[in-house]
């Protein structure tokens with residue numbers, strides 16, 4: 001590792017205030033001859049981590065999340081791009097600049113928390129102060145470590161072996177230890193992935209409340225969309241080494257920019273579109289296999305609202321369902337007639353899969369609708385919550 005962690009020559013370069021990390025145009029291939037664009041694990045990745053914010057890299061396995069995180073940490077060296085951290089350029093491919101991981105203002109929390117089993121809780125916590133960037137000695141180390149253990153509720157366990165802690169306590173210790181290295185940013189690589197679902201849900205809330213309490217910026221990697229939505233101020237959705245969308249959780253869910261994002265975040269009906277034309281008030285009229293659908297949302301620029309291809313995107317909770325014999329569709333209602341294929345009772349509602357022409361549409365319906373497989377129903381999409389996605 002050491003031979004490629006060398007130069008750190010230029011003086012401090014200015015980073016934009018208020019941003020803990022700025023990543024610009026990062027490109028990394030693991031191939032020796034990285035000429036072929038398809039060989040890049042990440043390609044043109046750019047984003048910011050603002051001060052005190054929780055930012056998550058989210059995407060399916062192999063999309064480049066860990067590679068991005070490792071480049072930020074300095075554990076991998078990219079072939080292109082720049083990284084600024086706490087007011088300094090820590091990586092610049094064009095200038096051959098690469099600050100070593102131990103000299104970057106970061107703390108990394110790995111999947112297994114990286115806790116030393118042969119050390120006490122206190123010694124684990126004190127480790128970065130004894131061995132990190134800003135080394136300290138003597139009583140001050142013990143005092144600061146004890147103060148931090150108190151903050152995370154582990155002071156009474158300071159002299160225990162770290163292996164005697166529960167999963168949740170280990171997470172708190174990993175968090176305390178990371179903070180004691182005075183990092184600008186915490187880097188977390190799927191720290192909850194080894195835990196069962198119930199503990200995961202509890203610990204993610206705890207993780208978030210610590211991060212807020214200490215007002216530290218965090219860059220978090222996960223492939224679990226519910227975790228990303230629950231924890232993050234900002235989610236960066238990645239696909240095949242590129243960024244698809246950067247947005248807050250609600251906006252990602254309500255305004256996905258592509259069919260990939262719509263499908264990856266929550267569940268979505270994606271109806272293939274034959275062609276589109278501009279509709280009233282900036283909407284898009286999309287011709288699909290089940291008829292024309294009015295889409296009140298579209299990330300496409302107004303000039304790009306006529307064309308071929310793309311998808312209508314509507315979430316199951318935004319599909320209105322009624323029994324086909326509940327009365328004829330009202331004038332102006334673009335209703336779609338279909339037949340129930342499956343019906344699942346979920347307590348407070350039914351989840352229906354309705355076949356309409358060539359497409360299967362998932363919809364949530366009132367539990368008392370009582371629809372069963374084989375029943376005819378009519379569906380309507382609310383234009384205000386229906387999107388046209390060009391790709």
Ligand SMILES: Nc1ncnc2c1ncn2[C@@H]1O[C@H](COP(=O)(O)OP(=O)(O)OP(=O)(O)O)[C@@H](O)[C@H]1O
Nearest residue numbers: 030041042059060061062063064065066067068223
């Ligand atoms: N050390 C390596 N050598 C060669 N190829 C690698 C190496 N590490 C990652 N890759 C490749 O780079 C691409 C991105 O991998 P990366 O681990 O960054 O993805 P990820 O999104 O973190 O996936 P996961 O969620 O499975 O950890 C993948 O195609 C992967 O096979």
